[in-house]
Amino acid sequence: MSAPAVQAAPIWDSLVGQRHVIETLDRAARGDGMTHAWLFTGPPGSGRSNAALAFAAALQCTRAGCGECHSCRTVMGGTHADVTAVRTDALVIAVKDVRDLVRRAALSPNGARWQVIVIEDADRLNDHGFNALLKAIEEPNARTVWLLCAPTSEDVLVTIRSRCRSVTLTTPTAAQVTEFLVRNDQVPETIAAHAARASQGHIGRARALARDEGTRNRRNEVVHWPAKLISLGSCMNAAANLIEVAKHETDAQTAAIELREKAELDRSYGVEGRGKRPREYAPALKELEAGQKRRAKRRLLDVIDRALMDLVSVYRDAIATGVGATTALVNEEIRADIAQLVRRSTPEAHLRRIEAIFTAREQMLEHNVGPQMALESMMVALRLEGERR
Numbered sequence: 001m002s003a004p005a006v007q008a009a010p011i012w013d014s015l016v017g018q019r020h021v022i023e024t025l026d027r028a029a030r031g032d033g034m035t036h037a038w039l040f041t042g043p044p045g046s047g048r049s050n051a052a053l054a055f056a057a058a059l060q061c062t063r064a065g066c067g068e069c070h071s072c073r074t075v076m077g078g079t080h081a082d083v084t085a086v087r088t089d090a091l092v093i094a095v096k097d098v099r100d101l102v103r104r105a106a107l108s109p110n111g112a113r114w115q116v117i118v119i120e121d122a123d124r125l126n127d128h129g130f131n132a133l134l135k136a137i138e139e140p141n142a143r144t145v146w147l148l149c150a151p152t153s154e155d156v157l158v159t160i161r162s163r164c165r166s167v168t169l170t171t172p173t174a175a176q177v178t179e180f181l182v183r184n185d186q187v188p189e190t191i192a193a194h195a196a197r198a199s200q201g202h203i204g205r206a207r208a209l210a211r212d213e214g215t216r217n218r219r220n221e222v223v224h225w226p227a228k229l230i231s232l233g234s235c236m237n238a239a240a241n242l243i244e245v246a247k248h249e250t251d252a253q254t255a256a257i258e259l260r261e262k263a264e265l266d267r268s269y270g271v272e273g274r275g276k277r278p279r280e281y282a283p284a285l286k287e288l289e290a291g292q293k294r295r296a297k298r299r300l301l302d303v304i305d306r307a308l309m310d311l312v313s314v315y316r317d318a319i320a321t322g323v324g325a326t327t328a329l330v331n332e333e334i335r336a337d338i339a340q341l342v343r344r345s346t347p348e349a350h351l352r353r354i355e356a357i358f359t360a361r362e363q364m365l366e367h368n369v370g371p372q373m374a375l376e377s378m379m380v381a382l383r384l385e386g387e388r389r
């Protein structure tokens with residue numbers, strides 16, 4: 001006989017469309033099926049790091065994740081003494097940072113429960129990082145729990161993966177995301193439905209689209225390009241425009257943080273105004289600036305990447321319409337543009353355009369090709385061939 005179903009704790013409310021994951025984690029937090037290493041996988045935006053953080057809260061909470069107590073609130077706010085969450089904007093997590101985590105994992109928790117270490121981008125560990133981690137996961141401390149997050153289990157070294165219990169999140173449906181935005185963020189239904197469709201199951205993106213008109217406008221501009229890419233000039237313009245918009249968005253995100261980091265550095269070296277600078281200041285400043293530059297680059301690529309996925313969604317809609325599918329389009333509101341793409345080109349050609357987008361993405365993310373060069377040749381490949389308007 002199985003035990004009667006228990007209502008899952010409130011801490012799981014922010015996970016959208018992840019019923020199986022919630023059941024597993026809720027049970028573990030109550031002591032059924034608990035283990036010391038977990039691997040959270042799922043597509044971008046499905047909420048794997050949110051799930052890991054909610055689990056960390058549930059583990060620290062005496063009521064398995066009430067969402068209200070001091071433990072729950074400090075874990076979710078990132079200030080709980082026994083929860084260390086590592087997120088990075090760098091392409092690779094430094095080995096020295098991993099060693100710090102391993103040292104931390106060897107300590108007993110301050111409180112009565114667990115020492116929880118969350119690595120949000122475990123796919124950004126390299127082999128050295130994984131090896132530094134391996135021993136800690138092989139011979140765990142009794143009160144330590146590792147929560148690793150990665151897009152897929154293949155992103156994590158097999159010897160680590162095999163020691164973790166796996167939790168797989170799935171892409172929530174548009175209906176689930178809409179319902180969440182209305183219920184949780186009090187967004188009007190029509191805006192929520194648009195954001196849910198346009199985000200294609202990426203919760204963070206859906207929330208940004210639902211809450212911020214600027215984000216909606218930028219996306220709107222991007223999805224209108226495919227029907228306009230007719231002349232070589234329009235392709236060059238679109239490439240330049242995309243870079244400009246992405247830079248604008250990246251700067252808005254980073255400017256305040258960079259200023260604060262510089263002020264903190266100055267304070268820690270006792271540097272005020274034009275005063276004398278200690279000898280160690282210059283190299284420290286150089287390191288800070290190099291880190292900021294890496295992070296800005298990463299953010300820029302993330303923003304560009306999102307725009308590329310928006311473009312892909314337009315061509316997917318054109319293919320679906322072209323082959324006579326009757327399902328709802330991701331870009332329902334630009335049906336006229338989609339119809340034009342269907343008239344002026346073929347599903348096969350649209351498929352090649354999607355390939356060109358993925359090629360540009362690979363060039364930028366994996367081969368370090370500059371955005372301008374990669375995007376210009378991509379836009380030219382997206383151009384509508386044949387007759388003029």
Ligand SMILES: [Zn+2]
Nearest residue numbers: 061066069072
């Ligand atoms: Zn609680």
